[in-house]
Amino acid sequence: MIEIEHVTKTYAKHSDPAVKDLNIKIPDGKIFGFLGPNGAGxxxxxxxxxxxxxxxxxxxxLNxxxxxxxxxxxxxxxxxVPxxxxxxxxxxxxxxxxxxxxxxxVTDEQRKERMIPLVQRFELEKALDEEISSYSHGMKQKLAVIAALIHKPKILILDEPxxxxxxxxxxxxKETMKEYCKEGNTVFFSTHIMEVAQELCDLIGIINKGSLLFFGTVQELQNAKGEGSDSLERLFLELTDKEVFK
Known part of the structure; x- marks a missing residue:
């Protein structure tokens, strides 16, 4: 379980907090999507x-x-994964x-058991013995995901994965994240891709200017806005950028 209780963070005196009185509780076995504009916290x-x-x-x-x-x-x-x-x-x-x-x-036996399936899943086996300097951005992203999973963490934290x-x-x-949570683990990830969040997340949090605007399920957000069929993208913009729908 992840518990964030009344958390505030300010980078400089007399400036607005980057994060202000943040409260989030994420149970085990859940995928949580953290949404917000650039600079939201x-x-x-x-x-x-x-x-x-x-x-x-x-x-x-954490636990x-x-x-x-x-x-x-x-x-x-x-x-x-940063x-x-x-x-x-x-x-x-x-x-x-x-x-x-x-x-x-991680023991020698454990790393043998884990490395090959992960590398094969993300199709990185042919490049595994090449220098990372030769990798494309996507290959580096795959390597970072494999490295984050190889020690079987209880909590997976992904920043724009x-x-x-x-x-x-x-x-x-996405399939790996679902399987990971079925084993009782927790995923916390940030994304700007609303379709991914709507498809994947058990819970979402929407933050703007350091303050949490919403925490719950997509369905609860739709119900709260009285527009059950609206996309998460539209609801997100209504909360964070009211100028869009003037």
């Missing part, structure tokens, strides 16, 4: 979830462990995955 929230940033106020807990006071414990249960994955470019894909396995203390993926790889990632 999504990436700041994700950086606090993974421990890069600390909240100024409030607490974040009852505090991300600040129990930092190593929470990091051990996370798989993370919006722009960075690598040691002179490493091969295989060496990078071995490096991640070393960090998370579909960017750079071709339609087949996007489909495979």
């Amino acid at each position: 999504k990436s700041t929230t994700i950086k606090m979830l993974i421990g890069i940033l600390s909240p100024d106020l409030g607490t974040i807990s 009852s462990s505090n991300t600040v006071t129990q930092s190593l414990q929470t990091k051990a249960m996370i798989g993370y 919006d722009e994955p960075r690598f040691y470019e002179k490493m091969t894909g295989r060496r990078h995955l071995e490096f991640i396995c070393d960090i998370f203390k 579909m960017v750079g993926l071709d339609p087949k790889a996007s489909f495979l990632l």
Whole structure:
């Protein structure tokens, strides 16, 4: 379970908070989509979830462990894909995955069992022994996803994971996320692709200017607006950019 309670984060004195009094609770086994315009506070929230940033106020807990006071414990249960994955470019894909396995203390037997199916699923086996510097953006994105999954984390955190993926790889990632949650794990991902969020998410949160505007299911948002057949895209724009429908 992910619990974000009364979290506020400000980057500079006398500026508006990047995230303001944020409250979100995501049960195990759910896919949560975090939606918002550029600069809304999504990436700041994700950086606090993974421990890069600390909240100024409030607490974040992952499976009852505090991300600040129990930092190593929470990091051990996370798989993370940033919006722009960075690598040691002179490493091969295989060496990078071995490096991640070393960090998370994945045994030799476990890495043999996990690496081949993941690499085959995302069709990266032919490039696995090539330097990452030769990879396309989409290949790097696939490698980042495999690295996030290889230690079997309880919580998967993805920042715009579909960017750079071709339609087949996007489909495979969505199927992987569904399978992952069926095992009782939790997915937290940000996206600008409303169709993906509407199709995939058990719960969504819509944030704008640091404040949470909505938390719940797409159906609950449709019911609240009194327009049950409206697309998530239209409802999102109505909440975050009222100028569009003037």
